[in-house]
Amino acid sequence: MSAEEPSYSETARDGLANACLQRSLRGLQDQCGKGALAAWRALPDPTLRSRVKARRVETLAHLDRVLEQLADGIRARGGQVFFAATAAEANSYVLDLARRRGVQRVVKGKSMLSAEIGIDAAFGAAGIEVLESDLGEFIVQLAGSTPSHIIAPCIHMDRQQIGRLFADQLHIPYTDDPPTLTRAARKVLRHKLLTADMGLTGCNLACAETGQITLVSNEGNIRMATTMPRLHVALMGMERIAATLEDQRDLLQLLTQGAALQKLSTYVSFVGGPSKEGDPDGPEEFHLVIVDNGRSRILADPEFREVLACIRCGACLNICPVYGRIGGHAYHSPYSGPIGAVVTPLLQGINRHADLCRGETLCGDCREVCPVQIDLPRMLVALRHKLAYGDPGWQVRPYNRIEALGYAIWWRIVGSRRFYETFLKICRTLQRPFTGPEGRVGRLPGWGGGWTEGRDLPPLAPMFFRERWRQMYRENQTERGQQGAEERHHGQ
Amino acid sequence: MANNQALFLDRIRIALKQGSRPSMSVATDDKAFLQSIASRGREEQLLLLRQLMDNAEPLHLQVHGCASLTAAGECVAAIARECKPEFGTCREIVLHDHPLVHGLQLAPLLSVQGIANHLTRSGDPDVRQHTVNASIGITVAAWAIAESATIVQLTRPGQPRSTSLVPSIHIAVMLLSNLVATLAEAYALLRREQHPDSLVLISGPSKTADIEHTMVHGAHGPREMHLIVLTGAMVEGETA
Numbered sequence: 001m002s003a004e005e006p007s008y009s010e011t012a013r014d015g016l017a018n019a020c021l022q023r024s025l026r027g028l029q030d031q032c033g034k035g036a037l038a039a040w041r042a043l044p045d046p047t048l049r050s051r052v053k054a055r056r057v058e059t060l061a062h063l064d065r066v067l068e069q070l071a072d073g074i075r076a077r078g079g080q081v082f083f084a085a086t087a088a089e090a091n092s093y094v095l096d097l098a099r100r101r102g103v104q105r106v107v108k109g110k111s112m113l114s115a116e117i118g119i120d121a122a123f124g125a126a127g128i129e130v131l132e133s134d135l136g137e138f139i140v141q142l143a144g145s146t147p148s149h150i151i152a153p154c155i156h157m158d159r160q161q162i163g164r165l166f167a168d169q170l171h172i173p174y175t176d177d178p179p180t181l182t183r184a185a186r187k188v189l190r191h192k193l194l195t196a197d198m199g200l201t202g203c204n205l206a207c208a209e210t211g212q213i214t215l216v217s218n219e220g221n222i223r224m225a226t227t228m229p230r231l232h233v234a235l236m237g238m239e240r241i242a243a244t245l246e247d248q249r250d251l252l253q254l255l256t257q258g259a260a261l262q263k264l265s266t267y268v269s270f271v272g273g274p275s276k277e278g279d280p281d282g283p284e285e286f287h288l289v290i291v292d293n294g295r296s297r298i299l300a301d302p303e304f305r306e307v308l309a310c311i312r313c314g315a316c317l318n319i320c321p322v323y324g325r326i327g328g329h330a331y332h333s334p335y336s337g338p339i340g341a342v343v344t345p346l347l348q349g350i351n352r353h354a355d356l357c358r359g360e361t362l363c364g365d366c367r368e369v370c371p372v373q374i375d376l377p378r379m380l381v382a383l384r385h386k387l388a389y390g391d392p393g394w395q396v397r398p399y400n401r402i403e404a405l406g407y408a409i410w411w412r413i414v415g416s417r418r419f420y421e422t423f424l425k426i427c428r429t430l431q432r433p434f435t436g437p438e439g440r441v442g443r444l445p446g447w448g449g450g451w452t453e454g455r456d457l458p459p460l461a462p463m464f465f466r467e468r469w470r471q472m473y474r475e476n477q478t479e480r481g482q483q484g485a486e487e488r489h490h491g492q
Numbered sequence: 493m494a495n496n497q498a499l500f501l502d503r504i505r506i507a508l509k510q511g512s513r514p515s516m517s518v519a520t521d522d523k524a525f526l527q528s529i530a531s532r533g534r535e536e537q538l539l540l541l542r543q544l545m546d547n548a549e550p551l552h553l554q555v556h557g558c559a560s561l562t563a564a565g566e567c568v569a570a571i572a573r574e575c576k577p578e579f580g581t582c583r584e585i586v587l588h589d590h591p592l593v594h595g596l597q598l599a600p601l602l603s604v605q606g607i608a609n610h611l612t613r614s615g616d617p618d619v620r621q622h623t624v625n626a627s628i629g630i631t632v633a634a635w636a637i638a639e640s641a642t643i644v645q646l647t648r649p650g651q652p653r654s655t656s657l658v659p660s661i662h663i664a665v666m667l668l669s670n671l672v673a674t675l676a677e678a679y680a681l682l683r684r685e686q687h688p689d690s691l692v693l694i695s696g697p698s699k700t701a702d703i704e705h706t707m708v709h710g711a712h713g714p715r716e717m718h719l720i721v722l723t724g725a726m727v728e729g730e731t732a
Contacts, residue, residue, distance in 0.1 A: 027705055062516055064504040071497065077689055083500035135711055136702035152702060159704050178706040186711060190579065193712065194624060194658075210687040220657060220698035220713025227653045238504075243516055245679050245687075253675065263547075263640035264675070267713070268693040276689060278649035280612055280619040292500060300507035 008330050008355035015327035020158040021148075025324050028155060033318035035261045036369050052250045053372045056309040059243050060299065066208040066243050067290065073211015077273030079286040087117035087293050094200070094233055095122050097287060101231060103128060103197040107189075109215070109222035110134040111202030112150065112312065113235045113291060115334035116347070119200070130200075131192050133221035135185055142169045148328030148336065150314035151259050156327055189221070199225030199283070203236035204255065205311065206288075207248040212272035213288065214248065216256060216265040223267050232271070232283040236290050239299075239308040251311055254371035258313035294347040301393075303382050307342050309372045316366035316376065322359055331356060338366035338376045345383055350396045357383035421466070428460045435459050525680035529672055540638040540671045541721055548641035551696030552709055553717050555641075559724040561595045567720055568630065568663060569601040577627045578660040578715070585609045585659075586619075586626040589650030592665055592722075593630055614649040623652070629659035629714070633666040635681060636719065639674050640695055643719060644682075647690035656694060662714040664694075668723045 006014075015021055040049065059066060071081040084090035098106065106128060108114060123130045132141045136153035140146060143165055147153030154162070163176040172184050201222055203213040213234055215222045226232050242248040256262040275282025298304050317323045317337030328336035333344040333353070341356040357380045366376045387399035388407075398404060413419045436442045440456035443449065451457065463471075532540075545555045558564040577583055585602060587593045589611045602609050610622040623629065632651065633643035643664050647653050656662045672678050682688070698713030709715050 024704065031705075058516055061508060062513065064501045064508070065515075067504070068497075068501060081497070083497045085496075085500060085503070089496075133712065134702070135700045139702070152705075154702055159706075162703055178703040179708045181703055182700060182708040182711060187579070189712065212687070218698070219700045219711035221711070223653070223657050223692065224712050227657060238500075244518055244520075245683060246520065246676075249675055249679055262695075264642055264693060264695050266551075266695050266697070266699060270688075270691045272687075272689050275647075276649075278614045279647060279690075280614060280616065280650075280652040281623075281654045282647065282652070282690060290500070292503065296503045296507045299504065300509070 005332060008332070008359060011330040011332070012326035012359070015156075015330055016325060018156060018327070020161070021156045021327045022325075024152075024155045024158075025327060028149075028152065029318055029324045032259075032261060033315070033324075033365075033369060036258050036315045036318065036371075039257050039261060040369070040371075048250065049254065049371060049373055052247075052254060053309060053374075055243075055247055056251070056372055057306065059241065059247065060239065060305060060308055062243070063238065063241070063299065066241050067238060069208040070206050070211060070241060071288075071290075073208070074272055074286075074288055077211055077286075078276070079273035079288060081288045081290065084289055084291045084293070087291070090117050090235065090289050090291050090293070091119050091122040093289060094119060094235075094287075095126055097231070097233065098123070098128055098198060099126065101197065101285075103231065105129045105131065105192065105196045106198045106200050107131050107133045107193050107196040107221075107225045107229065108137075109199065109201040109217065109225040110137055110153070111200065111235055112334040113202050113237050114200060115146075117235070117291065117293060119235075131189070131196070133189055133193060133219075133225055134217075135182060135189075135219060135221075138185055138189060139165065142166075146329065147334070149317060150312060150336070156329070193221070193224040194228055196225070196229045198231040198233060199227075199229040201225055201232070201234050203234050203240055203288070205248055205251055206236060206241040207243075207245060208241055209244045210248075210270070210272070212270045214252065215269045215271065216252070216267065217269075218260075218262075218266040220267055223269055226269060226271055227282060230284045231287070232274075232285070233287045233289065234271070236288060238290050238292050238295050240311070251372075255311050255313045258311075258315035258369070258371040298343075298346050304342075304346055304379055306374055307339075307346065307376075307379060309374055310339055310343070310370075311372065312339070313371060315369045315371060319365045319369040320360070321363060321365070322361055326359075330359075338380075339374075342376055342379045342383065350383060350386055350391075350394055351399065354387055354399050357387070421464070424460060424464060428462070431459055520680075520683070521676070522680040522683055525677045526684065529677055529681070534668075537668050537671055538723070540673055541668060541723070543673075544636060544638040544641055544671065544719075544721075547639065548696070548719070551641055552699075553641050553696040553719060555719045555721065557721050557723045559722075561597070561722065564665065564720050564722055565596040565598055565601055567718075568596060568598060569605070571661065571663060571718060572602060572607055572628060573605060575627050575661055579627075580625065582625050583607045584622065584626040585628045585630065586623050586655050587611050587630040588632050588652075588655055589613050590632040592632050592667070596630075596665070598630075612650060612652050612655055619652060620654070623654045623658045626659045628661045628663060629655040629657075630663045630665065631656045633664040633670070633719070634691075635670045635672055635678055636664075636666055636721070637672055637675055637678050637693075642675070642678075642693050642695040644678055645692050645694055646685075646688050647692075648688075653690060653692065656692070657713050660710070660714055661716045661718070662694075662697070663718045663720060665720045666722070668721055671721070 132138045139154040148156045159176040167174040206213045274286045323337040331340045345353040362377045386396045390398040442456045634646045635644045697717040698711045700711035
């Protein structure tokens with residue numbers, strides 16, 4: 001996050017004020033989020049998710065071996081494999097390849113990793129045209145914005161905005177009819193897809209056993225990008241791998257169900273190398289770039305290793321009450337929602353993205369909906385712990401020493417009955433000037449203002465429960481004694 | 493570059509902090525799957541076809557059961573008659589170079605309508621241009637999966653990937669006996685074929701819901717898809 005970028009709270013506020021985003025998010029969450037939960041409940045084999053999860057964790061524990069097997073398999077098919085330790089290494093490999101092959105136009109199929117490593121800027125600096133081919137990403141790119149959802153990138157825009165954008169940028173007559181808009185984009189992109197020199201995709205799941213990567217899409221843009229240009233480069237996060245075809249099958253089905261309630265997405269492509277002798281089409285070269293960029297550090301920490309089991313289906317975005325209000329832009333990362341709140345700080349700096357784990361509610365819905373049952377709330381708490389106390393291993397400085405001091409004092413207060421009651425009595429007096437005519441505390445001064453900015457607080461009661469209890473106990477003691485005698489009499 | 497790989501994998505080994513590990517257990521049920529495919533009778537295959545049709549409907553995949561190759565040829569001709577070119581004006585069709593497609597005897601049916609047809613012959617440098625010009629692509633599916641209404645399209649000489657992708661309409665043809673029940677069964681077949689280099693699973697026409705969650709068919713791939721299943725017992729003998 002650069003200094004001039006708006007903060008988490010500022011962007012979140014913009015998201016809350018965006019009526020179109022609010023409408024779309026509600027629709028998305030009602031349909032996909034709840035739908036995924038229902039799908040898991042209806043699974044014929046209720047142990048499927050936990051079995052797949054265990055297998056995923058086992059694969060991570062053998063990651064060096066399965067990656068080696070994958071690389072050997074791809075090379076045996078005539079493809080090339082490059083292991084990139086950092087974003088810079090990955091970018092320079094791809095850029096160098098593009099330069100050597102005289103690439104002028106690159107078409108991308110949705111890849112969050114490409115955004116993570118910032119490859120667009122590298123291409124731009126080299127004067128190479130880069131075009132997003134997924135319809136949502138294309139719209140977002142035309143608008144000069146960034147995606148706000150893993151699988152629905154332009155969820156923050158409505159059809160009127162897209163219509164005006166297309167009228168401006170694609171010079172078509174204004175329309176807000178989705179089929180007409182889609183056809184307009186189809187025409188523009190078809191030309192670009194057929195004339196591009198390089199297709200750049202991500203990798204949904206690699207399979208070590210077969211020596212292939214698999215890519216899913218509904219639009220067919222990924223198939224275009226992997227079939228028509230003479231070069232195909234796939235960027236793969238090093239954890240996105242299944243050991244066997246059976247593992248790939250289970251993960252694939254959980255992925256498409258979790259993402260969009262589909263048994264399978266429209267297209268599932270298996271790609272392992274360039275086109276063969278006698279194949280009339282397909283790319284002349286296939287390059288797989290396997291990227292670490294901070295992942296081995298996550299792998300090394302048992303507390304966070306589990307997050308590498310993620311298959312990026314986006315189900316947690318579709319259920320999260322926080323994402324469901326503020327939208328994806330506030331996360332300032334290609335990875336938004338609960339998964340973004342864990343993985344972004346781990347990849348890009350815990351202090352730098354301190355707001356993310358603090359913004360989530362820990363309600364636990366993301367854990368329930370996750371196809372591989374990743375315990376995101378546990379890791380959100382672990383991140384908060386690191387922010388509160390610092391962690392040299394992850395280079396975390398305590399986030400806010402004044403807050404820490406505040407909590408230390410609070411700990412003393414609530415630890416003693418006498419201190420606590422005295423504290424409440426002081427507050428009861430202090431709250432009077434801030435209590436509005438309708439009996440609510442509407443505005444606290446200073447840093448307390450944050451508490452009342454978006455809501456009114458109920459005031460402290462004029463008499464606390466314990467005070468009332470003491471009083472009533474005294475009043476009723478004698479009466480109760482008589483009543484007890486009566487009840488005993490009735491019982492006989 | 494090999495050095496790069498060694499360093500990369502070393503970093504992972506250090507992260508895992510493990511010396512010797514038991515290798516991952518691998519269990520396959522391929523035998524059972526292949527057996528259940530082989531033991532399926534015609535009645536059961538027709539039941540699978542019914543299931544496929546039910547699952548195809550919400551995906552906008554149109555399934556046609558045809559008893560003979562002649563009927564299948566007429567089915568293709570009828571689709572071609574209704575088709576208006578989407579990009580440009582020429583009426584062309586590309587077809588996979590496969591015995592099953594040859595058996596459809598499409599040339600006379602299409603030339604009557606003034607439609608040019610081109611086989612995707614291996615080594616033909618014009619295949620790409622023909623495919624871009626064509627409004628219909630006809631392929632032969634290796635298998636189809638009933639549970640998800642999915643076809644498995646293998647890339648082979650004479651059977652390029654773009655035939656099922658670039659034209660506005662995709663028609664896949666297959667034999668009833670190549671219908672399987674589940675993805676697991678299809679994967680058992682893939683393993684038996686020793687994992688072909690390139691393949692794609694296709695479940696219906698291309699689609700997008702990126703604009704306000706409104707479903708639109710024909711995003712980048714075909715806007716319309718048909719699957720012709722040859723059900724006649726005679727057909728199997730003719731092409732075997």
